[in-house]
Amino acid sequence: MQSITSVNIVAFKTIVTKEIRRFMRIWVQTIVPPAVSAVLYMMIFGTLIGSRVGEMDGHQYIDFIVPGIIMMAVITNSYSNSVSSFFSAKFQNHLQEMLIAPVYNWVILAGFVTGGVCRGLAVGALVAAVSLFFTRLPVENPLITITVVVLTATLFSIAGVVNSIFAKSFDDISIIPNFVLTPLTYLGGIFYSIKLLPDFWEGLSFINPVLYMINGFRFGILGSSDISIGWSFMIILIFIALLGSVALYLLNKGVGIKS
Amino acid sequence: MKALEINGLRKTYDNGHVALNGVDLEVEQGDFFALLGPNGAGKSTTIGIISSLVSASGGSVKVHGHDLQSERNQCKLLIGLVPQEINFNVFETPKNIVVTQAGYYGISKSLATERAEHYLKLLELWEKSDRPAREMSGGMKRRLMIARALVHEPRLLILDEPTAGVDIEIRRSMWAFLEEINRNGTTIILTTHYLEEAETLCRNVAIIDDGSIVEQGAVSELLSRAQFQTFVLDMKQAPSTQPDLQGMTVLKCEGTRLEVQMRLGDNMNKLFSQLDNLGIDVISMRNKSNRLEEFFLQLVGNNDNGGAA
Ligand SMILES: Nc1ncnc2c1ncn2[C@@H]1O[C@H](COP(=O)(O)OP(=O)(O)OP(=O)(O)O)[C@@H](O)[C@H]1O
Ligand SMILES: [Mg+2]
Numbered sequence: 356m357q358s359i360t361s362v363n364i365v366a367f368k369t370i371v372t373k374e375i376r377r378f379m380r381i382w383v384q385t386i387v388p389p390a391v392s393a394v395l396y397m398m399i400f401g402t403l404i405g406s407r408v409g410e411m412d413g414h415q416y417i418d419f420i421v422p423g424i425i426m427m428a429v430i431t432n433s434y435s436n437s438v439s440s441f442f443s444a445k446f447q448n449h450l451q452e453m454l455i456a457p458v459y460n461w462v463i464l465a466g467f468v469t470g471g472v473c474r475g476l477a478v479g480a481l482v483a484a485v486s487l488f489f490t491r492l493p494v495e496n497p498l499i500t501i502t503v504v505v506l507t508a509t510l511f512s513i514a515g516v517v518n519s520i521f522a523k524s525f526d527d528i529s530i531i532p533n534f535v536l537t538p539l540t541y542l543g544g545i546f547y548s549i550k551l552l553p554d555f556w557e558g559l560s561f562i563n564p565v566l567y568m569i570n571g572f573r574f575g576i577l578g579s580s581d582i583s584i585g586w587s588f589m590i591i592l593i594f595i596a597l598l599g600s601v602a603l604y605l606l607n608k609g610v611g612i613k614s
Numbered sequence: 615m616k617a618l619e620i621n622g623l624r625k626t627y628d629n630g631h632v633a634l635n636g637v638d639l640e641v642e643q644g645d646f647f648a649l650l651g652p653n654g655a656g657k658s659t660t661i662g663i664i665s666s667l668v669s670a671s672g673g674s675v676k677v678h679g680h681d682l683q684s685e686r687n688q689c690k691l692l693i694g695l696v697p698q699e700i701n702f703n704v705f706e707t708p709k710n711i712v713v714t715q716a717g718y719y720g721i722s723k724s725l726a727t728e729r730a731e732h733y734l735k736l737l738e739l740w741e742k743s744d745r746p747a748r749e750m751s752g753g754m755k756r757r758l759m760i761a762r763a764l765v766h767e768p769r770l771l772i773l774d775e776p777t778a779g780v781d782i783e784i785r786r787s788m789w790a791f792l793e794e795i796n797r798n799g800t801t802i803i804l805t806t807h808y809l810e811e812a813e814t815l816c817r818n819v820a821i822i823d824d825g826s827i828v829e830q831g832a833v834s835e836l837l838s839r840a841q842f843q844t845f846v847l848d849m850k851q852a853p854s855t856q857p858d859l860q861g862m863t864v865l866k867c868e869g870t871r872l873e874v875q876m877r878l879g880d881n882m883n884k885l886f887s888q889l890d891n892l893g894i895d896v897i898s899m900r901n902k903s904n905r906l907e908e909f910f911l912q913l914v915g916n917n918d919n920g921g922a923a
Contacts, residue, residue, distance in 0.1 A: 359687045362720025369717025448701035452762075455665045455695050456718035457687035613669050614627060614662075 359457055366458040367466055374470025378436055378477075385436070386478055389428045393482040396424050397489045400546060412548040414577055418493075421486045422573040423545030426507065428482045430540055430565070431532070433475030433508040437467050437515030438528050445519065445612055454613070460606040464516060464599075471512030472505065479504060493576060499584060500575030506591045507568040511536075513598045520602070520611045539565045549581050564590055615679045617643040617770050617801040618664070623673035625659050625825075633659040635825035636673065641818070643678075643769075646796045647803045648812035648833070651822035657805040658698050660822070661774050665695040677770060691719065694768030696759045698775050698805075704748035708739055708758050711747060712765050719766035726765065733761035736791065753780040757788065764795070771795065773804040777811060789815055844902035845885075847872040850895035859888050873902060 378385040397417065405416035412419060444450040453463050486492055494500055514531075522528045543565030549557050560566055570580040571587030605611070618641040625634040634656045641647045649657050662668030664675055666686060675682040677689040702711045709730055716726030734740045737757040742750055747758060756776055763771060773792075777785045785808075792815065796802050806812055812819055813833060820830040829836065849870045856867040859874065861884060866873040872894075874885060889896060 357691070357720050362687075362691075365720040365722065366718045369714055372717075373714055444703075447703060448699065449703045451667055451697065451701045452715055453718055454667055455690060455693070456715070457690040457720070458718055459687075609669055613667060 359459075362457050363459055363462045366453075366456065367462050367469075370453070370458075370463065370466025371469045371473070374436075374440060374467065375473050377440060377470070378474045385432070385474060386481060389432055389478045390481045390485055393424050393428055394485055397421065397486060401489050412550065412581070413579065415490075417490050418577065419548075419573075420546055421490050421492060422576045423543075423569050425479050425482050425486065426504070426569045426572045427540050427545055429475040429479040429504055429508050430511050430568070431536070432478040433471040434511040434515040434518075434532065434536060436474040437471035437512040438519045438522075438532070439515075440470060441467050441516050442519035442522050442525075442528050450612060461603055464513070464602055464606060467516050468509060468512040471515055472508040475508035475512070476504065479508075493578070495578035496575045498575075500572060503568065503571040503575055503587065503591070506588075506595065507572070510568075510591060510595050510598065513595065513602050517598060517602050517605065520605045522611075539563055540569075542566075543569045544581060545569060564594055567591060615643065616676070617641045617645065617678060618803070619674075619676040620660070620664075621674045623660065623663060623675065624671045625656075625663065625668065626671045633825055634663075634671075634673075637822065637825070637827055639820055639827060639830070641770075641801060641803060643801055644796070644799060645801055645803075645818055646793075646816045647801070648816035648819040649803060649805045649822060650809070650812060650819060651805075655822045656825045657822060658774055661695070661697075661772055661803075661805070664772065665693055665697075666690060667697075691766070692769045694763035694766065694771045696756075696763045696771070696773040696776050698778070700755050700759070702747060702755075702758065702762065705746050707744050708734060708747055708750070708761070709743040711758065712762050715762045716765040721766060729765050729767075730761070733764050734758075737761050738787075753784045756780055757784075760788070760791075768800065770801045770803070773802070775805055775807065777806065777808060785811070842875050843878055844873055844875045846900050846902050847874065847889075847896050848898045850897055853892070853894055857889065857892050857894060859885065 397420075401417035401420055405420070408416040410416065441450075444453075483492060518531050519528055542560065543563050544560070549560045549566065552560065567582055567587040567590040570582040571584055571591070574580040574582075574584050574587070618639065620637055620639040623634050623637040623639075624632075626632050637656070637660055639649075639660075649660065651657050659668060663670045664677070664682070666682075666689075675689075677692050680688040680692070682689050706714075709727075712730035712734060713723070713726045716729060717723070721729070730743075731740070734743050737760060739750075739754060739757055739761065742754065747755065750758065756778075760773070760776065763773075771792075776792075777788055780788065789811070792802060792804075802815075804811075804815070816833050818831065819833050819836060820827050822828065844865065849872055852869050853867070856864055857872070858864070861880065862877070863875045864872065865875050876882075876885065886896070
């Protein structure tokens with residue numbers, strides 16, 4: 356009999372392939388719209404308004420916001436990929452295809468998360484490519500840039516799975532993105548340096564985890580940011596460990612997927 | 615070693631409903647086994663637990679000697695499941711559905727593709743294998759689930775009402791297919807409401823009612839214990855009063871339709887001679903239900919004698 360480990364290696368590849376095929380098949384809905392809105396942000400905020408803003412934290416305004424806009428696309432898309440994929444698998448019952456097979460729960464989780472990361476990176480790369488029409492995108496620290504973006508995509512993919520484990524209807528999968536994710540991203544310093552904020556609000560911003568990701572990414576690209584890179588990594592890794600454990604615990608308990 | 619061994623299986627759903635109340639079941643390797651019971655008896659719950667889709671509240675399950683709790687993945691490798699409800703992604707193509715399922719069992723892409731073709735062809739689905747599955751008819755969708763369940767070549771194939779809503783011609787071809795699979799050594803357990811199916815295919819049967827097994831044994835042995843059978847007779851004219859027949863029970867007399875219950879093995883001539891004496895002409899006669907169904911209804915104490923299907 357085949358070893359369960361080798362079964363799981365193939366199973367992991369199968370889930371990832373299926374996930375990538377899923378969002379590539381509907382690329383007009385999954386890849387293009389985020390790029391369009393990113394272009395609008397860059398045109399309106401970066402070029403039109405940005406020319407009046409002048410410098411932000413020592414950079415041209417457009418240069419300052421582009422890393423944030425790329426990150427926003429990565430966050431939203433990695434999240435929405437795993438939330439919609441996992442929820443529809445659960446809702447249409449084809450998640451059962453995995454649940455009856457000898458696949459470890461952490462492999463199922465890793466498969467969906469990797470799918471979300473791939474979508475986040477695909478959209479992020481497209482937005483980055485488009486941004487070259489507006490800015491130079493220096494990428495001072497390529498390694499840091501890549502690591503931060505991959506870890507962030509991982510984190511939000513896991514969050515998407517957790518959301519869809521609890522979700523009972525399609526309404527439930529839009530509440531968190533609309534009421535938690537979007538505010539946190541906008542307030543995470545995409546468009547401004549938190550140094551501009553009054554003390555109280557600047558202090559409050561530090562409890563927003565997204566701030567650390569956007570600034571970590573900005574550090575990778577521009578070489579400077581509001582937050583030290585060490586903090587960025589620490590916060591992201593802590594949240595990955597936390598949410599990852601929650602997701603695995605829920606899957607092992609069968610919450611929302613087994614009766 | 616048994617293909618399946620269930621002891622004291624219990625299930626209480628979160629809403630407090632007790633679906634299984636200590637189910638004991640044994641299925642020999644190579645058997646063709648029917649699990650019968652009325653709607654809501656607990657068949658799908660039992661199957662759900664065996665296939666890891668439902669968590670048990672108590673008791674134990676062993677598949678080929680492997681304990682489901684402690685060696686779940688070994689058990690999963692041995693089981694193929696055809697669930698009661700359609701549970702594939704209808705936007706995928708049958709080929710992708712089967713190949714992907716194989717991947718979850720660790721089968722390489724090339725072997726999976728080969729097997730998908732083999733089983734989709736056997737189940738006469740190959741022509742449709744590159745179109746989205748939602749374009750298939752209900753009977754095709756059921757057969758697709760059979761192909762999907764076989765792709766990792768399980769030792770124990772469990773089918774939950776595989777022929778529900780399938781026309782008689784396709785049903786018979788599915789029977790032939792399952793018999794072939796069984797002849798090649800795969801143990802098969804199925805549930806069905808078509809009792810003809812259990813009679814035709816299965817060697818052993820268990821009857822579950824209200825979360826417990828009420829009867830278990832060889833189909834032939836169980837049938838020999840069936841005590842009564844009911845006949846429906848169409849008469850030429852409606853009799854003025856309900857006929858009184860010696861040694862048998864008139865269950866119903868409505869217009870020109872008469873339902874008579876007789877002890878199994880009683881001489882049919884006794885019925886006709888009495889009817890003849892009463893001046894009643896019979897135009898046609900048929901079995902109200904088959905013997906297994908009759909027996910099944912006696913067992914679960916349903917006095918209506920209507921069809922369970
Ligand atoms: N998820 C659930 N939550 C609560 N009760 C459930 C759930 N699933 C099934 N039940 C109840 O458990 C009992 C057994 O259901 P089950 O599906 O096992 O019956 P069945 O024998 O398969 O019936 P059928 O022939 O209609 O398919 C029923 O009373 C059903 O209402
Ligand atoms: Mg059922």
